[in-house]
Amino acid sequence: MRKVLVLNEKDNIAVCLVEMAIGEVIGQDGLNLTIQSLIPRGHKVATSPIAKNEGIIKYGERMGHATTDIKVGEHVHTHNVLGDRLSTEQVV
Amino acid sequence: MSKELTAFERSDGRWGLRNHVLILPLHSAFSATARKIADESNGAVAVSHDWSGEIDADFDRIVKTISGFAANPNNFATIFITIGTPNELGIIELARKLGLSKAEVLNVAELGSMGKIAEIGLQMANSLLKEAKAVSRISAPWSAIKLGQECGGSDALSGITANPALGVASDRLVELGSSSVLGETTEILGAEHLLAARAITPEIGAQIVETVARYERSINYEGIDMRGAQPSRGNIEGGLTTLEEKSLGAAKKAGSAQFSGVFEFADQVTKPGLYFMDTPGHDTEQLTGYGAGGINIIVFTTGRGTPTGSAIVPTIKVATNTTMADAIPDLIDLNAGTIADGLKTLNDVGGELFDLILEVANGQLTKAEKGLHHEFSLSRMYNTIIR
Numbered sequence: 001m002r003k004v005l006v007l008n009e010k011d012n013i014a015v016c017l018v019e020m021a022i023g024e025v026i027g028q029d030g031l032n033l034t035i036q037s038l039i040p041r042g043h044k045v046a047t048s049p050i051a052k053n054e055g056i057i058k059y060g061e062r063m064g065h066a067t068t069d070i071k072v073g074e075h076v077h078t079h080n081v082l083g084d085r086l087s088t089e090q091v092v
Numbered sequence: 093m094s095k096e097l098t099a100f101e102r103s104d105g106r107w108g109l110r111n112h113v114l115i116l117p118l119h120s121a122f123s124a125t126a127r128k129i130a131d132e133s134n135g136a137v138a139v140s141h142d143w144s145g146e147i148d149a150d151f152d153r154i155v156k157t158i159s160g161f162a163a164n165p166n167n168f169a170t171i172f173i174t175i176g177t178p179n180e181l182g183i184i185e186l187a188r189k190l191g192l193s194k195a196e197v198l199n200v201a202e203l204g205s206m207g208k209i210a211e212i213g214l215q216m217a218n219s220l221l222k223e224a225k226a227v228s229r230i231s232a233p234w235s236a237i238k239l240g241q242e243c244g245g246s247d248a249l250s251g252i253t254a255n256p257a258l259g260v261a262s263d264r265l266v267e268l269g270s271s272s273v274l275g276e277t278t279e280i281l282g283a284e285h286l287l288a289a290r291a292i293t294p295e296i297g298a299q300i301v302e303t304v305a306r307y308e309r310s311i312n313y314e315g316i317d318m319r320g321a322q323p324s325r326g327n328i329e330g331g332l333t334t335l336e337e338k339s340l341g342a343a344k345k346a347g348s349a350q351f352s353g354v355f356e357f358a359d360q361v362t363k364p365g366l367y368f369m370d371t372p373g374h375d376t377e378q379l380t381g382y383g384a385g386g387i388n389i390i391v392f393t394t395g396r397g398t399p400t401g402s403a404i405v406p407t408i409k410v411a412t413n414t415t416m417a418d419a420i421p422d423l424i425d426l427n428a429g430t431i432a433d434g435l436k437t438l439n440d441v442g443g444e445l446f447d448l449i450l451e452v453a454n455g456q457l458t459k460a461e462k463g464l465h466h467e468f469s470l471s472r473m474y475n476t477i478i479r
Binding site: 001002005007015016017040041042043044056058059061062063064076077078081082083084 | 247248249251252282283286328330331333334335336337340341413432433434
């Protein structure tokens, strides 16, 4: 069974289809990465290194940016990502 | 070869997929009586709301919603309970203009007691239900289907399972000549540039972008930080991180067809094609607005399992994940989680959903209909000044 879903080849994240434990190895769809943090089902894992302020790409589209450097295999979520669009946003 | 579509033809040429007798209070104080009549009748439905005739900035929006809902083609007849004020009588007149051929009126000012209203209302409802039963479905064109797209309680799988599966079904219906409507302005914020690029003219594309910009201006004016509300706490727990991410996934419901136009909230959906309607993200307000716009069937994708349904518009629930679909089978009509399980393809599930839409259009009851999930909410832009 597939553990992650890659939605678009331009993406730098994949969606986890099962909960991921630290140390788990993903070797499908040309990926070769080791999970660095506990990732709940349905959440995103970085499939490329993402630098601070770089875009998070899902469906081949930019859905926000990194607020810190993100390593391959790390959980990508609200603790390290902010949306781009909202005028009220304060980048920390 | 698809099965034939059948529906109820209304006198003005519109098509109903149901044949309801609706009891509709025009003042919040008559809500309990409306429900009592429906409960004691042989199958009438009722809704209730909190409007008491206030004239404020939302007056036109409320009048449009109530009159449009009364005139939805899924209604064989609507019984209004009114105190008889000019505003209330104006709503009945508007519903007639929108095509409601059977508008019955219970006037509290003339009849006096609520007991009498309930008694006469019950006789009226049962007599109309008898008339409704005598009307048969006939073969209908694909343009009879006016599909509303909705998502509620989204999770990270919404944008990869249920929403794109609905996109497949919507594309097929649009190609056959049905109407299909994407709504929820809040939930396309961040993805409007992608939808605008699919408009049939640059003007329509600009309208999509402006509809979202207008919404953004209004929330900035109110000083609201959208990050607090969207994505919601449930969305974030499900794995959605930003509003853009949620919007990209929400927009997958509209498939890949071109957009033929943009509607204001509760505008009448009359022509075939794919449209965008400016509706709020609140599930029940949005469902009510669709009903007021003459939409006669809804597909509602959900990641967390939302019971919300409509008294008059059949609402098909599509689960985004198998865990939830298995946990609440009494709410879910179709499980699109099989796509994420690697068991079915997007096209398989899109095809199953298309077949289910046809079955439901032809009379098969949805889980929300069986469970009597008859929610109704008026959408307001401003605070009510009289309260």
